[in-house]
Amino acid sequence: MNVIWARSVAILVSLTVVATGLYVFAGPVSGLLFLCIALFLLLGYYLFQINRLWKVLDAPAYGEIPSALGLWGEVYYRLHRLVKRWRTQVLQVEQQHTRFIQAIQASPYGVLMLDDADQIEWCNDVAEQHFGLNAKRDVRQRITHLIRRPEFVHYLTRERYDEPLIMRDMGEHKRSSTSVQILPYGENRKLVLTQDITKVENTEAMRRDFVANVSHELKTPLTVLTGFLETVRDLPVSEEDRKRYIDMMLVQSMRMQHIVEDLLALAKLESDVQPPTLDPVDVGGLAAHLVHDAEALSQGRHDIHAEIDTAVVLRGSEGELLSALGNLVSNAVRYTPDGGRIAIRMTYTDGHSVFSVSDTGLGIAPEHIPRLTERFYRVDRSRSRDTGGTGLGLAIVKHVLSRHHADLRVTSEVGRGSTFRIVFPVDRSGYEPESAQPMPQLGDAPRHAA
Known part of the structure; x- marks a missing residue:
């Protein structure tokens, strides 16, 4: 028997005992009158509590559970405990629902x-x-x-x-x-x-273009090599023509070699997840290599001027930076007509080390500038091949600068020349006047990587 039944039986037994006592000692009228009045009051109390319980159950929102004495106190206590448990479960479901919605919103x-x-x-x-x-x-x-x-x-x-x-x-x-x-x-x-999937489709399109461009770039020199080899093999040619054909084949084979080297350099840069070190770079030696390469490529056809502040501090991978800066310098030489001027500068401005290459070359139309660092993208394909370019130099520059968190800024005007400026971040820049030294003079410097 549960508590409610036990208390109900106890109340009825108590009333019966009292009524029986009055029946025995005060007469039957008194006993029956007491019993009727007691049951009537008990019924009224029950009706009052039932009305309170109805209001609680009919309430639109969770509220306080009333308190009472005796049997109804037990009922309200158990109802309060049940409502509290249900409310806890509802709050948990609401929290799970909120977290679920937040997760979908974050997707x-x-x-x-x-x-x-x-x-x-x-x-x-x-x-x-x-x-x-x-x-x-x-x-x-x-x-x-x-x-x-x-x-x-x-x-x-x-x-x-x-x-x-x-x-x-x-x-x-x-x-x-x-x-x-x-x-x-x-x-x-x-x-x-x-x-x-815009980026996915763009990447797929770039992949298709890359495969097509590589095939095209390699097909041209291979066609030339095959034609000359067949000519030398099948036709009688003079020693002078044979030497000329071999020289032309050597040029085409070297072009293919440079393309492969640049592709390998790009692959290495893309696969290297470790950032470059913060070791100081020999700015003077780096600049000397760049000037020497520019003069060797120019063969005296251009006025090459260098303004290098050797007090500038540059931190990073010297090999990667030599490759990137060397590509900018060699492009300036290749795309500047004979007699043009090329200026190579290294300065320190507003907390940033800044490298720039300016030329008085052909210039670049504004619509081409955003795509310059794409692989095999050329403003003038025929001139690029004539000057020995692989179409991968600025792509290498882009990846090297990305690894060094540097910015490439290009300003150009058709017919008046271009300026390629690299701004290095503060953590890879510095200025130490006490360490400034004259730029060293190099002998035969090796060709820069890529």
């Missing part, structure tokens, strides 16, 4: 939930951006009334969702590509997942 994927009538039940911020929706305004709206693209309507209605749908130029961002896939769940409900 880079768009999530949109449709009911059995293809009406929007909920969507996260990413889905709003992809489809140009507003979650509060568009809830309970049929999705095909808001997204009227024929390909999406056809994809939704044909109910074949094995492969995602690729939609382009949609939402807030134009020139974008979005992958849309529908996953049925529950009772005729649908989960719409979206993903911005």
